[in-house]
Amino acid sequence: MVDEETIVLVKEYAVGLHHYELGLVKGRLEAGETVLEGAERELKEEIGFGAHDLVEITALSLAPGYMTHVTHVVLARDLYPEKLEGDEPEALEMVHWPLADLHSLVQRPDCTEGRSIAALYITRDYLQQEQ
Amino acid sequence: MVDEETIVLVKEYAVGLHHYELGLVKGRLEAGETVLEGAERELKEEIGFGAHDLVEITALSLAPGYMTHVTHVVLARDLYPEKLEGDEPEALEMVHWPLADLHSLVQRPDCTEGRSIAALYITRDYLQQEQ
Numbered sequence: 001m002v003d004e005e006t007i008v009l010v011k012e013y014a015v016g017l018h019h020y021e022l023g024l025v026k027g028r029l030e031a032g033e034t035v036l037e038g039a040e041r042e043l044k045e046e047i048g049f050g051a052h053d054l055v056e057i058t059a060l061s062l063a064p065g066y067m068t069h070v071t072h073v074v075l076a077r078d079l080y081p082e083k084l085e086g087d088e089p090e091a092l093e094m095v096h097w098p099l100a101d102l103h104s105l106v107q108r109p110d111c112t113e114g115r116s117i118a119a120l121y122i123t124r125d126y127l128q129q130e131q
Numbered sequence: 132m133v134d135e136e137t138i139v140l141v142k143e144y145a146v147g148l149h150h151y152e153l154g155l156v157k158g159r160l161e162a163g164e165t166v167l168e169g170a171e172r173e174l175k176e177e178i179g180f181g182a183h184d185l186v187e188i189t190a191l192s193l194a195p196g197y198m199t200h201v202t203h204v205v206l207a208r209d210l211y212p213e214k215l216e217g218d219e220p221e222a223l224e225m226v227h228w229p230l231a232d233l234h235s236l237v238q239r240p241d242c243t244e245g246r247s248i249a250a251l252y253i254t255r256d257y258l259q260q261e262q
Contacts, residue, residue: 115245121252
């Protein structure tokens with residue numbers, strides 16, 4: 001979150017779909033890393049920010065019928081600029097989006113990933129409960 | 132939907148996660164089937180209902196970075212009993228859930244699949260717009 005109402009999305013080329021997909025910063029944990037350490041590293045690599053406030057709010061599965069893959073959803077707030085070199089082939093374009101307007105976001109043809117969409121709605125619920 | 136406020140979920144054993152997962156009726160399209168035909172067939176196989184009113188409300192991707200898999204989200208209303216034999220190894224347990232209470236649902240440890248959760252929130256938005 002760049003402020004209490006605005007999320008950061010990134011445009012990343014989706015090889016599987018042959019278009020740029022708008023979604024959340026994400027990546028794989030490295031050996032020995034905690035979930036929060038991995039989340040902050042990915043933030044620094046993909047958008048050039050660290051976060052003073054990181055909290056894991058849920059974990060999602062991908063295709064539980066046949067895959068063991070689990071995605072941890074981390075809410076990052078109180079950002080500060082810090083860039084790390086990552087493995088992205090090109091710099092990612094950042095897009096700011098109001099969390100209140102997920103309805104328009106999910107109608108875009110370039111925002112289709114189930115995990116990202118689920119994470120955004122769950123985060124919105126989480127923040128409403130927090131208030 | 133069994134009525135305007137209540138969704139049907141199924142409990143299905145998730146081999147990838149070694150537990151029963153609560154999610155939406157789902158399956159693969161067969162050759163020559165339209166999205167709506169496939170959706171209704173899966174409903175008949177998994178919960179023993181057809182639907183007079185079927186509409187595709189969105190399509191979701193699974194892992195667009197490396198997979199081409201697309202999931203069509205179909206809203207089924209005006210259900211009627213009709214059972215088809217499917218390929219499920221055992222009968223699926225049905226659970227009725229109020230669409231207004233997705234917040235509790237996603238906090239359950241057995242409801243983790245990104246696509247199902249995204250589909251439910253998008254459907255809730257869709258129905259709110261429809262009113």
